[in-house]
Amino acid sequence: xxxxxxxxxxxxxxxxxxxxxxxxxxxxxxxxxxxxxxxxxxxxxxxxxxxxxxxxxxxxxxxxxxxxxxxxxxxxxxxxxxxxxxxxxxxxxxxxxxxxxxxxxxxxxxxxxxxxxxxxxxxxxxxxxxxxxxxxxxxxxxxxxxxxxxxxxxxxxxxxxxxxxxxxxxxxxxxxxxxxxxxxxxxxxxxxxxxxxxxxxxxxxxxxxxxxxxxxxxxxxxxx
Numbered sequence: 056x057x058x059x060x061x062x063x064x065x066x067x068x069x070x071x072x073x074x075x076x077x078x079x080x081x082x083x084x085x086x087x088x089x090x091x092x093x094x095x096x097x098x099x100x101x102x103x104x105x106x107x108x109x110x111x112x113x114x115x116x117x118x119x120x121x122x123x124x125x126x127x128x129x130x131x132x133x134x135x136x137x138x139x140x141x142x143x144x145x146x147x148x149x150x151x152x153x154x155x156x157x158x159x160x161x162x163x164x165x166x167x168x169x170x171x172x173x174x175x176x177x178x179x180x181x182x183x184x185x186x187x188x189x190x191x192x193x194x195x196x197x198x199x200x201x202x203x204x205x206x207x208x209x210x211x212x213x214x215x216x217x218x219x220x221x222x223x224x225x226x227x228x229x230x231x232x233x234x235x236x237x238x239x240x241x242x243x244x245x246x247x248x249x250x251x252x253x254x255x256x257x258x259x260x261x262x263x264x265x266x267x268x269x270x271x272x273x274x275x276x277x278x279x
Contacts, residue, residue: 068097068123072115080118088114100127103134133158 071078072093076086088096092109099106100123111120137154 065094065097065101068101069093071123072096072119075116075119078116078118080121081116083116085114085116088119096124100124100131103127103131103138130155130159132163136162 072088073090075081075088076084087093088109092114095106095108109115115124133155136158137151140154140158141148141151
């Protein structure tokens with residue numbers, strides 16, 4: 056059933072390339088894509104190879120690029136996930152379209168959130184690279200500021216490790232075989248360790264800012 060659906064999608068895409076000169080959003084009046092090139096482009100984008108044997112600025116109209124190629128580019132990552140999950144299941148292939156939707160909504164959306172957080176962290180790091188003007192009130196405040204900045208940098212590095220691990224642990228694609236379960240178990244252990252370390256870093260930062268009372272703790276900061 057999936058093979059028939061993919062074949063129909065490829066034929067539909069080829070037909071729209073061939074009828075490009077009759078469709079809207081073609082202000083440059085590009086002619087129809089030649090038969091072989093239309094099929095090769097449709098087959099490559101549908102199969103996630105994205106082989107481009109043409110010049111997009113002088114071959115494809117706005118309509119073809121917006122409604123045909125952009126869609127395939129957007130879901131290309133989910134297509135690769137669906138194929139990888141089918142291999143990981145080993146005993147059964149599952150439903151391609153179901154895995155495609157899960158990969159787009161549950162995996163790519165989370166990855167987008169991770170990239171967004173990392174971008175904010177990098178922006179914050181760049182803003183912190185400004186030389187401080189004036190002397191601090193005391194060595195204690197200087198030390199606290201140094202602790203907070205150091206911990207903030209460590210937190211950013213740790214987030215780059217723990218967030219992808221948590222995305223991996225979300226089982227959106229059903230049961231996997233035993234080998235993949237062992238891999239997920241190792242990832243789960245690593246994620247728990249990263250979470251524990253992140254909590255320790257946050258506590259250090261809170262102590263440095265004076266938000267928590269100082270008490271006996273395994274982490275000690277030696278005085279000069």
